[in-house]
Amino acid sequence: MTRAAVIGAGSWGTTFAKVLADAGCETTVLARRREIATGIQVRHANDDYLPGTVLPASLHATTDPARALAGAELVCLSVPSQRLRSVLAGVRDALPRDAVIMSLIKGLERGTQLRMSEVVIGELGWAPERVAVLSGPNIAREIAAEQPAAAAVASADGALAERIAACVTNRYFSAFANDDVIGTEYGGVLKNLIALAVGIVSGVGYGENTKAAIITRGLDEISRFAVALGGHPDTMTGLAGLGDLIATCESTLSRNHTAGRLLGEGHPLDEVVRRMQQTAEGIGSVRPVLDLAREHGVDMPIVSQVSLVLEGRMNPADLTVHIAPRNEDVLTDARAGGGRQR
Ligand SMILES: NC(=O)c1ccc[n+]([C@@H]2O[C@H](COP(=O)([O-])OP(=O)(O)OC[C@H]3O[C@@H](n4cnc5c(N)ncnc54)[C@H](O)[C@@H]3O)[C@@H](O)[C@H]2O)c1
Numbered sequence: 001m002t003r004a005a006v007i008g009a010g011s012w013g014t015t016f017a018k019v020l021a022d023a024g025c026e027t028t029v030l031a032r033r034r035e036i037a038t039g040i041q042v043r044h045a046n047d048d049y050l051p052g053t054v055l056p057a058s059l060h061a062t063t064d065p066a067r068a069l070a071g072a073e074l075v076c077l078s079v080p081s082q083r084l085r086s087v088l089a090g091v092r093d094a095l096p097r098d099a100v101i102m103s104l105i106k107g108l109e110r111g112t113q114l115r116m117s118e119v120v121i122g123e124l125g126w127a128p129e130r131v132a133v134l135s136g137p138n139i140a141r142e143i144a145a146e147q148p149a150a151a152a153v154a155s156a157d158g159a160l161a162e163r164i165a166a167c168v169t170n171r172y173f174s175a176f177a178n179d180d181v182i183g184t185e186y187g188g189v190l191k192n193l194i195a196l197a198v199g200i201v202s203g204v205g206y207g208e209n210t211k212a213a214i215i216t217r218g219l220d221e222i223s224r225f226a227v228a229l230g231g232h233p234d235t236m237t238g239l240a241g242l243g244d245l246i247a248t249c250e251s252t253l254s255r256n257h258t259a260g261r262l263l264g265e266g267h268p269l270d271e272v273v274r275r276m277q278q279t280a281e282g283i284g285s286v287r288p289v290l291d292l293a294r295e296h297g298v299d300m301p302i303v304s305q306v307s308l309v310l311e312g313r314m315n316p317a318d319l320t321v322h323i324a325p326r327n328e329d330v331l332t333d334a335r336a337g338g339g340r341q342r
């Protein structure tokens, strides 16, 4: 049996702790608030984040890092991306030095533009071969209800990824291993930005054609970004790319989709953030993604428009997939018979 800890008792941290417990891992959740820890430990419930879900009786919870992390072989991180560095600093002394650390987080750190696995490696000095990421179409409430789902687990050490995938797989959750940490992690970050765009056009009142065009062109846009930054193209057509893009863009349970819809309905960003009681990572990832895109020469027309809508500088109704062709594109298109945009 693997001893596991999950840092963060929100929707996904609690759900993934249930996944681990149901996979036979001896699992403890590290919560920030005492009442959440007590609810999980005593009543087997987390009413704030997963109302109605009965958690396994074998699942433990505490607010004490030393108790949560003692003997942990697998430590999973599920706090908002902008909080990760300070959370790591707070648990550093309690982390067993030989533990594997796995990020479940789907955001970039503002200011540094770092992925979460890079924050772990830099902040803790952890060996990259002991770090993993898990990402995929994983709407927490559906998995908490034990609806079948799957995710990708990536580590620079492919054999470690295989062992983690086997360890977290249970009767309703399947994990598939790969060694593309960059692609797997960016897949989770980038789909949030396209889900914001889809939410925005839904809020405006546009229908399925507009959403399908944004999802299709969005996949191309985020794949070009991920590949330019070192990700593998196949990852972007797998669970962590296309899979998560579909789930997040389609689901009204998605916080990013919901935040986008509120923006599309005309609510200003500060009000949207106030109304969202949970983490919508896409809002904080737009700026670091666009900064990286500029550095690496990647065109991101959809994400750029999402940024303008967030800043209140673009009417949501004007969000479009149309790209004005540059002169050289017009020439190339004419020779090739047009249609370079798939
Ligand atoms: N909810 C989902 O369906 C889902 C699925 C897959 C991945 N994710 C990702 O998982 C991450 C966490 O999302 P979530 O849905 O659990 O968010 P959430 O808002 O439901 O919960 C966040 C948790 O982090 C805790 N937290 C916040 N600041 C903290 C701090 N400074 N110190 C300690 N704890 C702190 C909160 O108390 C809360 O328990 C995000 O990156 C999200 O994109 C979410």
Ligand SMILES: O=P(O)(O)OC[C@H](O)CO
Pocket (backbone or CB within 6 Å): 106, 136, 137, 138, 139, 140, 192, 195, 244, 247, 248, 253, 254, 255, 256, 257, 279, 280, 281
């Ligand atoms: O609710 P969201 O938008 O954070 O999406 C949740 C998961 O990332 C979907 O895989």
